Amino acid sequence: MTINESIGFIGLGSMGKPMAENLLAAGYRLRVFNRSPDKAASLAEMGATVVSAPADTAETGGIVMSCVADDDALETIVGRSDELTERLGQGGIHVSMSTILPETADRLSRRHAVRGGYYVAAPVMGRPDLVKAGGQSYYVAGNAKAKERIRPVLEKIGAQIFDFGENPADANTAKLGANFLIAASIEAMSEAFALVEKNGVDPSALHEALSSTLFACPIYQNYGRNILDAAYRTPLFKLALGLKDIRLISRTADASGTPMRFASVLKDRFLSAMAHGRSDYDWTGIAAEIRDEAGL
């Protein structure tokens, strides 16, 4: 609790806020910014300094962490005239934890380099409940020294760090690959459960068998349970955000000339879920689409 290092933190949404709280609890001093300032109030009570512009979270040569909704929000934070990179200056580090396009990471990385700073991609893997408990992992890529410097910070608030090398975009690419696999497993489980239910078999029995043997891992255990309980009306990760990620996956696949048939099915699936008013469901809620389609 005597760290007393000072860090900038931008983006106090459902993912960012618990991370910021855990940083404060771990003894860091924070300068926080959020687009809608009310979300910063509780952090101020915990001792954070609330600033009124993204660039104001930065100190020369310091560290700024950001966790925002999408590529556009991130570009806005960096600023049209590179206000943030200028304030971070020589040796400053921007730790970007958002799930964005690799090409956006590329572009931002170059803009930080102009001022002698570093852009480290560190997309976070885990949903708000996991983040609160400090169980999330980080897919990290960027300059080796910068990564070394931020490692203790991330280790204080997360469970695991996976290193994807020196090119920031690579962590984002990997994150998209991981998110694709989660979405694909939601679709696959939903189809399997629909199949057995339509044939008079309790899908929970199948789930129990699978999730204690071949598929004994969090995604199949927890997401599977969620699907079976039709618990997707309470979102942990909103379906609309899931579509956002599917779009990033689809664009990255397209730009790199990678046909991805499962991803194509997912794109259409999420679009119809949105058309049916399920944007605020959890993204396991595509199961509801699959059930509808089967007349269940």
Add this chain to the structure above:
Amino acid sequence: MTINESIGFIGLGSMGKPMAENLLAAGYRLRVFNRSPDKAASLAEMGATVVSAPADTAETGGIVMSCVADDDALETIVGRSDELTERLGQGGIHVSMSTILPETADRLSRRHAVRGGYYVAAPVMGRPDLVKAGGQSYYVAGNAKAKERIRPVLEKIGAQIFDFGENPADANTAKLGANFLIAASIEAMSEAFALVEKNGVDPSALHEALSSTLFACPIYQNYGRNILDAAYRTPLFKLALGLKDIRLISRTADASGTPMRFASVLKDRFLSAMAHGRSDYDWTGIAAEIRDEAGL
């Protein structure tokens, strides 16, 4: 080693043979049959009695286990004139471990009932290497007393038994659901790995991150490793058999009115793998198709 109970065993393929060997090692006496008799020779050396017709493996009120390639092979074993069910007679049990259509299980179950016997579906989950080590699990469904009687036999040679109730077909339905999920995860991983590789990221790094966190389970760990090592030229479960299972899944989905978009992608994928001469690959070999498609 003093069990000395006598059991019939039909089908000494890559799955059946290690099971029969483990039964002998566990002290059971076996009457074995295999279509091509040479495969029975080594079992004879271990003490098994080799018989010359499927029905000759049966004793009135006894147990016969079968593990054959497909629905047709199983129908052939039971015999046009129900030779097997007749010999099994009142109280006899046919433990059918093959992956077949639920509707075939239904039909055979009725034919066994005519003679006062029981058909217990017990499709086996695991590949030959796992079976050898006794690590496979069984999806079991059928008459409660019959299941009780065969339980000690299965427990001697396998790791886990999952009960799907009294209707034999239900175990087969569940097995198809499980196999679908395996095939879907092969496709999904292959697409994810292709995506990151086309974007210059080492897919092994992604695999390591995933298989130690969200997807820390045998399928993602082992099949994933297999895909990355392009180890699919040595089949543990042949692609041609994978297509057989996909066809069973597709037919069961169709008959029950269950649209399954991922299963449809898999059907086309396996068909093109066959067209490209990959029938003898392991079924993870659809990864080679996905790589080709991406120009990798």
Add this chain to the structure above:
Amino acid sequence: MTINESIGFIGLGSMGKPMAENLLAAGYRLRVFNRSPDKAASLAEMGATVVSAPADTAETGGIVMSCVADDDALETIVGRSDELTERLGQGGIHVSMSTILPETADRLSRRHAVRGGYYVAAPVMGRPDLVKAGGQSYYVAGNAKAKERIRPVLEKIGAQIFDFGENPADANTAKLGANFLIAASIEAMSEAFALVEKNGVDPSALHEALSSTLFACPIYQNYGRNILDAAYRTPLFKLALGLKDIRLISRTADASGTPMRFASVLKDRFLSAMAHGRSDYDWTGIAAEIRDEAGL
């Protein structure tokens, strides 16, 4: 009107009946059979002889035409013990106008050959309204002499005959290819119309442009109009029968190792249409599914 030749006719459904009527009107004498005899009444009034078994429509060396619902119905007509082929005897011809599997045609063809008779596949292309007007075409395949003999009969009641050679199954294969193209164009138009409508453009304007230039042909003109008018609640060709054909296409593709991605989409599409209670819609009614999916 003085032909006076005598022909057997089996199957007086929505397709068969107008053909039989047109044959009577053209001067042929008919022995007719229909599973539910009431449908034969009006034909009796027109002069047809109503018989009580399929085989009774046949005369040694004569011609029997059949038009039934599916493969099973056709097998039933021929009879378990080949009653029909026996009665047709040496030189008799069975003109089979149903849309069935090529492999069924193969099998039936061999059974007719045993008695010295001929099986000529002549699946009919056209819906009841077209058949009434004599506008349908026939895809014909079989023995050259047999085809020559039946040609004048078909020409009396249909518009065009397309010859697919000496192997009966080939006409059925071609018919499945044609039906696939129709179904695919229904899906494609429905998607295109949904796309433009979701973007605020009148799909009728697009239809007018297309169907008077690049796509100026009956399918795009008539089916397109049907889709735009949402006229699919009045079936000309029932969606449930459409699914039957999609299944034949899918099975033939599978058996021959032909991946067909559009056909796979169609299979899932028709299954969900059935699950949503649209079996009695016209098959253009999959447009309703596509509209639902887009939230229209």
Add this chain to the structure above:
Amino acid sequence: MTINESIGFIGLGSMGKPMAENLLAAGYRLRVFNRSPDKAASLAEMGATVVSAPADTAETGGIVMSCVADDDALETIVGRSDELTERLGQGGIHVSMSTILPETADRLSRRHAVRGGYYVAAPVMGRPDLVKAGGQSYYVAGNAKAKERIRPVLEKIGAQIFDFGENPADANTAKLGANFLIAASIEAMSEAFALVEKNGVDPSALHEALSSTLFACPIYQNYGRNILDAAYRTPLFKLALGLKDIRLISRTADASGTPMRFASVLKDRFLSAMAHGRSDYDWTGIAAEIRDEAGL
């Protein structure tokens, strides 16, 4: 030949050049611009004035026609600082014949309006050979008076004009719908031909039957012939441009929340065709992909 009206023309590619030539032949005076000036040489010989910047093709209140490769090229022509719209000034008309995103048309339309000018979308339907013969059609949308003024020009060089109302983007939306239908029919025919060929039936026989009856229209007749003759190595419309259009379709579908399953199949199909080095094939060349996939 005595029209003597003066028009600007931008973009002398395989589509633009024959249009410009036909305009000159019809008696119009042209100021032409092309990025690579050599293509303008032959037009200069025919009497065109070659200018060195897109904006130089414009006269206050005049007409400028453009036909360029894609959205970016079109934005470049209009210029960062709206050079073109400024020069066109009050009452000037930009007739944009490119296939672009509806949203690009929206944006450009607003920019022209600022200067009191008009942006009329008039995407051209037809390939170079058709354009040369004056057989192409135009999908036109924009201000009514502007459309009236350009109508005689378009009628001089094209066969038909279809009006999509006052909102320029609507013509582009319709064009994407039309191009989608063409691509879908290429895939559908290729699949049907593969199916029958794999079953031993000559696809030409099926094509003849279809293209003289239900599908008796240019796309099925000409594109179908092209596929059967494997004539796709000589591009009339390059596969890479086809992918560009599929991308526009996919983006427009996505942005408007329209799931399009056939379009998704096409996206993956074109991507793999590109990965296999077929970018310079005609877009009917996806047939080669479908043949490969079936082992033909």
